[in-house]
Amino acid sequence: MAMVSTVFINPFSQEAKELVKASGDLDRIMEEDARLLNIIEYTRGQRLDDDSRIPGSLWEFAIKRIEWYLEKKGYQRYQPGYYRFLFNPQIAEFDVITFYVLAQAIGAKFNPNSRESRIFMESEAEIVKERLLRIESRERERVISKILREMLDSETPHWTQLEKLLENRRIKLTELILKDGEVILDKSATGRTQQVINAIREKIIPALIVQETQEYLYKVHEMAAKIEPHPILTRLAEKIRERISREFFIPKKTGARTIKASKLDFDAFPPCIKNTIKGVRAGNRNDAIVLLLTGFLSYARLYPSVFKDRKPHKVSDFDPTLNITLNEILPMIYEAADNCEPPLFQDDPQEKLNITAKLGFGLHETPSLENEGETKWYTPMSCEKIKIHLPVVCKPDSLCEKIQNPLTYYNRKRWQKKRKNEGGDKDIPRGNTRR
Amino acid sequence: MRGVIRIFQEATPEDRKKYYTREWKPEKIPAFIRENIHLREFGFDHTGQGPNDRYRFFRDEKLLKKFLRYRAPYAAYSSVALYDKPWKREGWISSELVFDVDAKDIPVRPCGCDNVCEECLDQAKEIVAMIIDTLRDDLGLQEIHVVYSGRGYHIRVLDPTILRLDSEVRGQILRYVMGGDVPRLLYTGLDGRMRSLDHFMAPLGYPRVFTERSRYIILHLSGDEKIEDITRQTMNKIMEYRDLIESDKWGEFKGVIGPRVYDRLIGSVAKLNLQLVDAKVTVDLKRILRLPSSLHSKVSMICTYVKDLESFDPLEDAVPDFVKEGS
Known part of the structure; x- marks a missing residue:
């Protein structure tokens, strides 16, 4: 087996950066490239029966890169034979240029917390994971060692070097092997212990690359506020947005969803939510309203099946005019905030901005469509987190023992109520249910 | 059981006054607090209902001394965080990493007592030693201080590498150090x-x-x-x-x-x-903790800086004079 260049996995290596620097004419990314086509044509297992599925230019390659991920996540339509070229190491040079074109287009046009940015980061993690898996094991170990040294200067970095990874929950500290402050990622162990370390090595590489990608998107985004991006990047970003929106389009009369959005049912709220709505005393008040209630009410009302579908929707996918958000959800949150002691906004008026931010509309007084995507739409806190951060509202009942998130409680309770009333419906809501 | 009569009994306002005028000295506050007293928020409990008097700020030890002598509070606290404007809790600079082991809240207590006793205080000490070992041996942390809180212990880590970590990462440290996740x-x-x-x-x-x-x-x-x-x-x-x-x-x-x-x-x-520690304390960047050297009035014991954990005996080293005199 031939040696695999780390450029194929790590777009942030010095070699990759130099390659991109040397290549750079954005005006030519729409031109057909015979070398690229040649590599694709000679990729083992590549389907060639539909020209529209073969990228001839870097522009098309960029779109295919995102499309691969969307289709893979969507399952039914996914035909891996059309995407074999993505896993051919010979494509590394084109791939790394495409990565930067995509990152610059997305970073310039969209907020780093937007759905588009997140899908790009997720796709990068998935590509890296799959590429690593396809490399022969001994070569894989060599590549991983080299990338670890490229990104962390060592195969035994200090754990605080992984601070951003931990902060963004890309990896857990309890998944690592630590000794004297160092994370053991090298090949010095033996037997099964080394095999466990190997699994950690494989897991950490995509996490590191996605973290770097996010930081790069932030840089590009900041830069784009000062310098007008190249028009071709703006066009590409628009094309990516359209392609992603198509994937998230919800037909009005869809009936496919197991757990449908509907008016909020107070009786089905879990104890922690009921206690929060009654009002919380200072100390736990801010977290209860901003971190727990905001996510819970918005998802319960608009997208209760989030843990089942696991698709990063936006509020406006379900509430295009924001009518429900402004007239149903926010008034309930604000009322609960008023019930607190002392009333939340009296003490901390800036928490209104934080509530808007948790709904995905950035730090603004009220949500508006033009700000959507500036922040992420946060899912409600898990039971585990509630127990740590808000023990005062957590008064579990028997149903709580079976679930891991208040939203799952809500769905389960609604289903139980429905079954009691109608005596039918076999769709048991799952998602975040305990084993 | 030792011949201590009044330990674990509530201190009277007179006891508090006696303690802060005769026994308490600023030098008893550990250096890591004294050297940046002006950057910490202070909080006080004057009635035994909880620390409602917050956002307090002292430019130096003298002013704190004056306040403590005059008010003889039921309990005194200072923040684990340093701020540019501690009186507003604004301009966050850094926070210590804290583990709070409360003897009465240990989930497995063979002693079965209602409050705290010698046995569960020993148990708390044992847990503290385990936590410190992991902080040193696994996470490689230094500058670890221990304070006897009156009913348990506070571990306060001042290693420069952790002072600016956010709440999420502290939560991850907590899970690692306490064994909160089943390893996969x-x-x-x-x-x-x-x-x-x-x-x-x-x-x-x-x-x-x-x-x-x-x-x-x-x-x-x-x-x-x-x-x-x-x-x-x-x-x-x-x-x-x-x-x-x-x-x-x-x-x-x-x-x-x-x-x-x-x-x-x-x-x-x-x-x-x-549950061996109070998890909320570790993840909270703006927590106030009982001030080392202050009186824990609920149990009439001194919140004491522990120089040597192994030899530290709370029933000897953290008992105020007014209790010793009364016994």
């Missing part, structure tokens, strides 16, 4: 198949920490505890065979109680591990 040790075998290792088969890093904490919990069970997912019958079996764990025969123990029951047990033990 997956690996690909030589035959290419995915396999997993039990935590006790990997005696290093986090799996070792988890095994140690779980060992502690299981060996300190009284047998009367109600543990999530564990029936009375299983509990009896655990109590019968836990000697195997004492002699590190985890595999045998798992075999005896059955692998499925074992998985349930270990999941529940992970939750108990986390």
Whole structure:
């Protein structure tokens, strides 16, 4: 087996950066490239029966890169034979240029917390994971060692070097092997212990690359506020947005969803939510309203099946005019905030901005469509987190023992109520249910 | 039991006055607080209802001394955070990493007392020693200080590498140090198949920490505890065979109680591990903690900086004069 260049996995290596620097004419990314086509044509297992599925230019390659991920996540339509070229190491040079074109287009046009940015980061993690898996094991170990040294200067970095990874929950500290402050990622162990370390090595590489990608998107985004991006990047970003929106389009009369959005049912709220709505005393008040209630009410009302579908929707996918958000959800949150002691906004008026931010509309007084995507739409806190951060509202009942998130409680309770009333419906809501 | 009459009894306003005028000295506050007193928020409890008097700020020790002598508060607290404007809790600079071990809240207490006693205070000390070992040996942290809080211990870490970590990362440190997650040790075998290792088969890093904490919990069970997912019958079996764990025969123990029951047990033990400390304190960047040197009026003991954990005896070293005189 031939040696695999780390450029194929790590777009942030010095070699990759130099390659991109040397290549750079954005005006030519729409031109057909015979070398690229040649590599694709000679990729083992590549389907060639539909020209529209073969990228001839870097522009098309960029779109295919995102499309691969969307289709893979969507399952039914996914035909891996059309995407074999993505896993051919010979494509590394084109791939790394495409990565930067995509990152610059997305970073310039969209907020780093937007759905588009997140899908790009997720796709990068998935590509890296799959590429690593396809490399022969001994070569894989060599590549991983080299990338670890490229990104962390060592195969035994200090754990605080992984601070951003931990902060963004890309990896857990309890998944690592630590000794004297160092994370053991090298090949010095033996037997099964080394095999466990190997699994950690494989897991950490995509996490590191996605973290770097996010930081790069932030840089590009900041830069784009000062310098007008190249028009071709703006066009590409628009094309990516359209392609992603198509994937998230919800037909009005869809009936496919197991757990449908509907008016909020107070009786089905879990104890922690009921206690929060009654009002919380200072100390736990801010977290209860901003971190727990905001996510819970918005998802319960608009997208209760989030843990089942696991698709990063936006509020406006379900509430295009924001009518429900402004007239149903926010008034309930604000009322609960008023019930607190002392009333939340009296003490901390800036928490209104934080509530808007948790709904995905950035730090603004009220949500508006033009700000959507500036922040992420946060899912409600898990039971585990509630127990740590808000023990005062957590008064579990028997149903709580079976679930891991208040939203799952809500769905389960609604289903139980429905079954009691109608005596039918076999769709048991799952998602975040305990084993 | 030693001949101490008034320990663990509430101090009167006169006792407090006596303590702050005759016994308390600014020098008793540890240096890591004294040197940046002007950057910390102070909070006071004047009535025994909780620290309602917050956002207090003292430019220097003299002003704090004046305040304490004059007001003789029920309890005094200072922030784990340093701020540019502590009187507004604004301009956050850094926060210590804190572990709060309260003897009365230890989830497995063979003593079974209602409040705190010598035995559970010793237990708290044992837990503190375990936590410090992990902070040093695994996380490589230095500058670890211990304070006896009156009913337990505060571990205050001032290692420069952790002072600016956010709440999420502190939560992850907490789970690591306390053994809050069941380790998932997956690996690909030589035959290419995915396999997993039990935590006790990997005696290093986090799996070792988890095994140690779980060992502690299981060996300190009284047998009367109600543990999530564990029936009375299983509990009896655990109590019968836990000697195997004492002699590190985890595999045998798992075999005896059955692998499925074992998985349930270990999941529940992970939750108990986390309850050995007050988790909320560790993740809170703006927490106020009892001021070392101040009086814990509820139990009439001094919140004391611990120079040497091994030799520290709260019933000798943290008893105020007014208690000694009255006994």
